[in-house]
Amino acid sequence: MELIKILFKMIRYHRKDYMLYLYCNIFTMALLLAFLSVCSNHSLMHNYQVDPMIADNILFPSLMVCLFTLLFLPYAYEAFLKGRKQEYSVLMTLGMTEREVIANMFLECFAVSSAGCIMGLVCGSGLSVLFFLFLRRIIGITPIQWEFHARAYLAAVGLYALVIILILLLNIIRILKANLSELLQAKWKEERKQKGSKALLFLGCAVFLVSILSMLYVFYSGKTNFWLLSMGSFLMGTFLAIFHSDSVLYKNSSRKWKISFGLLLQNLKSWKIVTIISSCLFGLIVFFSGLCFTIYSYSMHNAIAYSPYDLFYVRDQNSNQMELEELEQILNRHGISLVSQTQVCVLRSGAFNILSADEINEKLGKDYHPCQGSFIQLFQEDLKDGYEHELLPVENVTIKLGDSKKLPLALQEQRIEILFNPCKSLADTTLIVNSDDFKRIAEQSEEYFLVNAILINLDNWKISGPAIAELQNCMAASNNFSQEAQYLSSLSSKIGTYTIEKQSSEVLIFWIFFVDLMFFGAANVTIYFKIKSELKEDTRMIYHLYRIGITEKETWNILFKKNLCYYLPSLIMGIGFGIFYCFSVNSIYHYGLMGFICAGLTAAAAVLLQFFLIFVITRYEYSEVNPFP
Amino acid sequence: MESPADILKITNLSKSYPIHKELALPVLQGIDLTIKAGELTAVMGPSGCGKTTLMNLISGVDSADSGSIMIRDTEITTMNKSQMAVFRRSHIGLIFQDFNLMESLNVKDNILLPLFLDNHSQYGEEMFQKICKILSICDITDKNITDISGGEKQRTAIARALINHPQIILADEPTGNLDAKSTKDVMEYLTDINREFQATLFMVTHDSYAASYCDKVILLKDGKVLSVLEKAQNSRKIFLEHIYEFLKQIGGE
Ligand SMILES: Nc1ncnc2c1ncn2[C@@H]1O[C@H](COP(=O)(O)OP(=O)(O)OP(=O)(O)O)[C@@H](O)[C@H]1O
């Protein structure tokens, strides 16, 4: 009984450490759950009103959050345990058995973790509810709403439990293996055991340089896989160099920095871990925002480029049979008038759309001249739309005509031009043939059937939304199709694509904001956790210095420089990775400069915010540490 | 009364610390010692000669490379850590050079800690009062460890080592932070305890005066036992002079 009372007294004495560790757990859990909830939300991830590329951009950061959990939780536990180990080892010299120590560790870890887990789940739910509320109310995307998915909760709890159990086991094994006299000094020894070596520093620098060179070479020769490989070695080289920089930094640093470096070196191991985690987070912020802002900048342009006509649909014997007069009446009722109207014949099968060159040239003012027996393959794509394009040629097409006759066609040339709006009632590949061939196919083929593509321009497409909705309803009513068939024969309008693109962009921008905020928060929590858990030690150090004689201003400078050492390396590395990576990924799609600028701007914002935070944190630390009466 | 059998028997004890991959720093090289039950023994020697290391080995805090340590009839070098822990809390009182007190507890809890670990706090109070009086720390028992002086910490550490009547007390410079008067009090108290409970004291010290309270002084140098001075039937003063003389000869203090 007495022993339990004593243990409680110890816990009360260290309550600040416990609370700090608890907060870290809550934060991590909340972050994890919020991202997993967003990920598993059906209304967001499978929404027709939102561009599917959004889904990819949601999955990627969520994966990164899982990775963060895997790295940060063990670190937080180690830092927390570091303080406790000292006490455990004293208790062990007084005769506490290992079993008792381990039982104690287990209980403690279990208590704090389950509290952290539950509170984290509550906070995470709140966060995700807020996220969707904001999306609905402020951005105004009403079909998207918060959903409860037990899967998300299970996954979050599962991952969390797995990490906790693993680190607990690892530390128990470590205690079992350690010698008591080692444990007594663990607090100091573990941190300073690994001193940087010059050889590894140079190795790191060499790897770094070689990777950069090979990346440049590979970049211009366009081998993506190898490029990713070099990216990996580039990261490793950088980390290696940074981690062994203490071998030269401390000796050669100016006197003014020496004390700050000394404070840093006191907890070198945790500094390395923190630097890896936060530089990844900073890098992700810069890369991800740069990427998404670039996507945003061209997605609007794409909406217009891919929809050359204000209204486009396909008519055949069964669907969308509406007289032009009726169509015009409906449009007029909504105050919109029809400016031009063209009809183009399309022969389509499951695989191809075939157009007649003469008709296209005449009606759409184009210039296609396929010879008899050959075709022009048309790619209706904009090469500068920010996506990768695979222009695979169709070399030969053989069209079965009736009576077992065949019409072989060969590829004459490839053209890249957008003729029609994206439309679900047409096939993916479009071929343009000579009008004689076209006639033969139309008359004799049983595979191909003739449909009409209707191309309409309006006087003001931006307000055409309600009119087109009504048109769609009328046509659907007269079609009398099943839902799926109706979906395939639905209208395609400029305002439709534009609205989807606009909403997607808004969701994307909001998402970037959310991700950046969370990641920036996570990076700062990681570093702040370290600063805070070292506060006691630092206070002692500063007090020793104070007794030797330092001024208040010097104290401030020491702390400020120390915090710079904590934040800047990861910030600089993160920004370097982020900008570089964002530039190169966007370069593949011809938006390298844009990517560079977007990432650069995000980085600048991050630096400004971070400096402000360093200032605030130093001020807090100074007020805690300050030995001056 | 028990016969003054050997309570501690060390044979051919060696210990080295790894410095670099292949390199090791030999600290203790073949130590042989025998301590009789109830004896007061002081270990002296220049700084860094391995005194604390020897203490750590005897208390099982660190493990030896080779050799054997018998306490009573128990070989402790072959014990596992849990057995050692239980053995330590029932037989050994430890006083560390750097105290190793718990900052999170106050003086009283620190002193009573070994009893709590053994789950019998009943007979603690009386003993606690008695020890506090002798060590004159009655006034500070409610203070936090962070708020007491170096000497007070030392006395707290001594009190903690004595609270559960250990058979053997291992003390690493128990008087290192004390003034002459306190040193005298502590040494006299340790002698009293020794007489009253037949507790064996094995202590490291740099202070010849404190050493002169002992029955035997072991001189360590370069990881070996240089010589052993016995007090025998001499008075404390004469023994003190012996120690002085000997230290002078080997170029110490
Ligand atoms: N954990 C360790 N790792 C490496 N070397 C060590 C370690 N502990 C002690 N040493 C070295 O072993 C030697 C003996 O140390 P020890 O602490 O036993 O000396 P000591 O006799 O107690 O000295 P003092 O009188 O100053 O307390 C010293 O040279 C010390 O540097």
Ligand SMILES: [Mg+2]
């Ligand atoms: Mg020592």
